[in-house]
Amino acid sequence: ATQHHLWPQIEKVTQEQIHYARLGLGEGGWQLFAEDGEMKMYRREEEIDGLVVDPLKACHVVRGVTGHEMCHYFFSPQYRHEWEGTLEQMTVVENIAEDTLVFLQIHKRIWPASQRDALFWSHITQVPDQHDQDSHNIWVVVNHSTQHPQHPPKTGKYVRVALTVCLYCQTLVTPPANGAELTRENITCKITYCAVVNPGGWVPASALRAIYKREYPKFLKRFTNYVIDQTKNKPIYF
Numbered sequence: 001a002t003q004h005h006l007w008p009q010i011e012k013v014t015q016e017q018i019h020y021a022r023l024g025l026g027e028g029g030w031q032l033f034a035e036d037g038e039m040k041m042y043r044r045e046e047e048i049d050g051l052v053v054d055p056l057k058a059c060h061v062v063r064g065v066t067g068h069e070m071c072h073y074f075f076s077p078q079y080r081h082e083w084e085g086t087l088e089q090m091t092v093v094e095n096i097a098e099d100t101l102v103f104l105q106i107h108k109r110i111w112p113a114s115q116r117d118a119l120f121w122s123h124i125t126q127v128p129d130q131h132d133q134d135s136h137n138i139w140v141v142v143n144h145s146t147q148h149p150q151h152p153p154k155t156g157k158y159v160r161v162a163l164t165v166c167l168y169c170q171t172l173v174t175p176p177a178n179g180a181e182l183t184r185e186n187i188t189c190k191i192t193y194c195a196v197v198n199p200g201g202w203v204p205a206s207a208l209r210a211i212y213k214r215e216y217p218k219f220l221k222r223f224t225n226y227v228i229d230q231t232k233n234k235p236i237y238f
């Protein structure tokens, strides 16, 4: 089958985001702005044309869930209304492949900003561990804004945000005492969530930073708690 025209970009952006997620906080400039148990949220203050686009990097450790499960609930459209609190409408506008969808999302208005929508491709994939090529314990979802002929920005209705998001999840297993069956007590998911959301239209810097500071921790906490709840009585999905 001939390749979808977006495929080269999907491959390139996905590899870039995996590299970016693996960088950790090394190259500095990250400022811790929220902490909640194992969840630590960092941001960098960045503006493009006077627009606050503060990149976010969140590090979290969730016990009892695998990286594949975390990415499955993040990628799959059927669960999104249950964990994405800022969502008003969500449509899958294109099924590029089993592991690649195009979403149109209309988000609830977040005062004082005007209402926004987002059009992006979403790709889920498994990546080999960089230190241990034959272990396949890392799953990733990358979301990246795109254009679509049938869904141009609705002039005057919503401001279209531009976003790039990466949910990078590594599963760690502590083998149980000899012979005992593996249970959810023996697994941990190490998450790096990276997001850059360009608001697309002007929002006062102070207002937008206040929104980011409040909404991002809420978002990640709500999502990870949702997955813990959905998986706790189900067989482990590696």
Ligand SMILES: CC(C)(C)c1cc(CCc2ccccn2)cc(-c2ccc(S(=O)(=O)CCO)cc2)c1
Binding pocket: 084, 086, 105, 107, 108, 110, 113, 116, 117, 118, 143, 161, 163, 165, 195, 197, 198, 199, 203, 211, 212, 215, 216, 219
């Ligand atoms: C405020 C902030 C938390 C940054 C925010 C505001 C808005 C609504 C649009 C918006 C943007 C800026 C200002 C006001 N409203 C959307 C998002 C957002 C969009 C997408 C994803 S995702 O990870 O791709 C999961 C799929 O939904 C995460 C977060 C974040």
